[in-house]
Amino acid sequence: xxxxxxxxxxxxxxxxxKAEAIADIAADYEAHFAEAAAAGRSEADVAxxxxxxxRLARELKAEAGMKNWESAKTPSAAxxxxxxxxxxxxxxxxxxxxxxxxxxxxxxxxxxxxxxIFIAGGVLFAAGPFTPLPGGVAAAMLGGVGVMAGAxxxxxxxxxxxxxxxxxxxxxxxxxxxxxKPALDN
Amino acid sequence: xxxxxxxxxxxxxxxLCVLAVLARGESYAYEIASRLSDAIGMGEGTIYPLMRRMQxxxxxxxxxxxxxxxxxxxxxxxxxxxxxxxQDQSSEWRGFTDAVDALLDPTPTVTQEA
Numbered sequence: 001x002x003x004x005x006x007x008x009x010x011x012x013x014x015x016x017x018k019a020e021a022i023a024d025i026a027a028d029y030e031a032h033f034a035e036a037a038a039a040g041r042s043e044a045d046v047a048x049x050x051x052x053x054x055r056l057a058r059e060l061k062a063e064a065g066m067k068n069w070e071s072a073k074t075p076s077a078a079x080x081x082x083x084x085x086x087x088x089x090x091x092x093x094x095x096x097x098x099x100x101x102x103x104x105x106x107x108x109x110x111x112x113x114x115x116x117i118f119i120a121g122g123v124l125f126a127a128g129p130f131t132p133l134p135g136g137v138a139a140a141m142l143g144g145v146g147v148m149a150g151a152x153x154x155x156x157x158x159x160x161x162x163x164x165x166x167x168x169x170x171x172x173x174x175x176x177x178x179x180x181k182p183a184l185d186n
Numbered sequence: 187x188x189x190x191x192x193x194x195x196x197x198x199x200x201x202l203c204v205l206a207v208l209a210r211g212e213s214y215a216y217e218i219a220s221r222l223s224d225a226i227g228m229g230e231g232t233i234y235p236l237m238r239r240m241q242x243x244x245x246x247x248x249x250x251x252x253x254x255x256x257x258x259x260x261x262x263x264x265x266x267x268x269x270x271x272x273q274d275q276s277s278e279w280r281g282f283t284d285a286v287d288a289l290l291d292p293t294p295t296v297t298q299e300a
Binding site: 024025028029031032034035036049050051056059060063067 | 230
């Protein structure tokens with residue numbers, strides 16, 4: 001593979017990242033080829049030592065997605081990180097996906113239920129003073145607060161579980177790096 | 187976050203080696219990579235993602251130097267945070283290897299108590 005082919009395939013694989021990041025990464029590898037050429041190495045030799053540019057691009061993208069998730073735990077960052085891991089295309093991850101889909105569905109269901117229960121608690125609290133409920137006004141209002149607190153706890157628990165799930169997935173995804181894995185093994 | 191000892195050790199050591207190389211003198215990625223691939227057999231492509239990560243973590247910063255032949259080179263130097271990280275990690279590394287060495291030592295040294 002020539003230098004131009006390598007850079008072209010790397011850039012193509014990185015599409016989706018910020019243009020600036022792609023240019024930075026490509027410039028690093030172009031400089032690498034230039035230095036190696038000055039040291040008398042052939043382009044084919046250098047390209048072989050660097051590894052498959054498509055694979056390298058996929059791992060760099062996965063890493064960027066995970067970095068994003070580590071700095072901000074938002075749903076879209078989570079989606080980006082998970083997409084990057086799927087992009088690694090490891091067979092066992094693809095097998096894992098349907099199972100994971102079930103778990104994610106359950107989490108979303110529980111979270112939605114928590115929101116519903118919270119609203120119900122709010123309604124109970126607000127309606128307490130105006131509705132003739134058994135136990136009196138104070139009991140209705142206290143009950144409403146209790147239900148809301150329970151729902152908040154359930155929601156928080158689901159959120160923690162989700163973060164934990166994505167972190168676990170990232171850990172698992174990183175085990176699948178081939179090019180980026182520090183190639184210490186001789 | 188749990189990681190296998192293997193990956194974690196290699197990752198940590200690689201970063202430490204780069205910090206150590208840069209503490210001896212500011213350098214550019216190709217030179218760092220060729221030194222490390224001679225010394226510890228690191229794959230040469232690994233250096234770029236690592237340098238990007240260290241830069242975003244604020245351990246190194248870069249500046250351009252005109253080169254006599256070809257385009258200007260991107261040099262890396264340690265920031266003060268990088269120097270601190272080198273100090274912390276090397277004392278951690280020494281403590282760790284000393285402990286392992288002591289375990290591997292077939293004749294354990296008996297400490298005499300006064």
